[in-house]
Amino acid sequence: MQIEMSGIVCRYGETPAVDGVDLTVGEGEFLALLGPSGSGKTTLLRIMAGLEMPEAGGLALAGKNALALPPNKRHIGFVFQNYALFRHMTVARNIAFGLEVRPGSTRPSKQQIRERVAELLDLVQLPGMGGRLPAQLSGGQRQRVALARALAIEPRILLLDEPFGALDAKVRAELGEWLKALHKRLGLTIVFVTHDQEEAMNLAQRIVVMRRGRIEQDDAPARLYAEPASAFVYDFLGAANRLPCRVEGSRAYLADGTGFDLPASIRPSEATRSSLWFRPHQVALEPTPDTAGTWLPGTVRDIIAAGPHVRILLDHAGASIAALLPAEELPPGLTIGSLCHWSPQSWRVYGDI
């Protein structure tokens, strides 16, 4: 089912939580709302579900105005951050809830409900767990029950608020893969909220980055990572190095005069202060540069071995530069305190926020 939001504004007291958002989620799309806490992403999700009423703006589900529809008539599957399982009901009763509360004529028979619950328990890989209480389950199991409960009403839209936030890395990856497979199989429209860019990149077909109640960028994951629209997005998407620079024509100059060509898609204003941004893995290191290119001096301050990679922290004219190299590419003889040359292999330039 398609979700269309236009000009959505929602305030808590004085501060706007959502400040003019237009967003269309296509039928069968898998979309991530990504942003730091307080960026309005959860509020946006709750507006879709009908748990918050926007002050202004429109919402259409499958082309029909849905703002007047109360949450119990929207037929949307919703998974809460802390699952919100009914604590006094068994797992089976939790999953059956959406079927049991249907009005008489549309309610399936007890037998049908039992079968559906068993089916859903299989689907979320918890067969035979129907008799347990939520308190007797692990976090990952609770999450699966919450998913099964939401899917029981056969929604065409599934909304998830920080679905894997409270789970450890391994369970998180497993559930993520499972959700992806489920999306492929059922063709649901899925929107999930996360502050974890890696999770968003791994799962979603499209990522909407939010900042202070507005959409900062709306793109496919690969494009989002390759061409962040602003310094905020660049910084949010992963570890970043930043050096102040000034823009003149089609080049950006560091304080020491080193010039960098501006990437084609970028035109920051020459008047405002700008920064050169590059990621640690885009930094090349040479103790004694013999190749052509732009090499800058630095002093090694720290070398941190982190699994297959080594993080090297450099001092460059008072700024700290991080470089990330595969462990086997660490130049021999490089130790703390040694002089070294470095060069960003790829970079972006943005006006400062």
Next chain:
Amino acid sequence: MALILLATVLLVIFFVLPLVLVFSAALGEGWGKVATALTDPEALASIRLTALVALIAVPCNLAFGLAAAWAIAKFTFPGRSLLVTMIDLPFSVSPVVAGLMYVLIFGLQGWLGPWLRLHDIKIIFAVPGIVLVTIFVTLPFVARELIPLMEAQGRQEEEAALLLGASGWQVFRRVTLPNVRWGLLYGVLLCNARAMGEFGAVSVVSGHIRGLTNTMPLQIEVLYNDYNIVAAFAVAALLALLAMVTLIAKSLLAWRLALHGDELI
């Protein structure tokens, strides 16, 4: 160790001993006297009245407590903190003052006195007045028990139920109420104990008409002032017994809550 001993001794002196004395004074002259005292028409009338008052006051405060706790714990609205303060008012006001307030409103010389007299409605020195002050005095018990519980549980389960298609009533019936059932029962027990035992406020509005407006606590005082010691202690023992049953039920509940922890609350 010394502290535990001290606490035990104090408990025995101030709690167990008086209770034992009540029963021994009542039974001092044998079961026959107790039976006679309890089957006396006036005593029976007071027992019936106490039961009637509790039967009206407790459901009223059950309904009010649930509604107030639900509103306070799950929503923010203007006047919310005022409502919280109002709920505590009966705890902070002396019961005698509470009784006097009702006399000032419903009494013959009170605000509504002339109007009530015109329509031949008797509230003060009659059963309605006793019920009203009892409701007032026992108002906080259920709400006070439920507010922290509901606040701790938050709104998410209700929201989840709504999104699964439940109507407002279904959400209340199937999610809100079961989640607070033990706390609710606990509050009702406390409310009931106070409703049966209330003396001060009831004393002010009852008028002490024997066989008509004397509840058990008032009847006990009347008998005691008549030097009818055995009868006074017989009724007192019955009241104490009711209180002890309540207390035991309450402890069983608390024990059950502790045993099952989260899942049953």
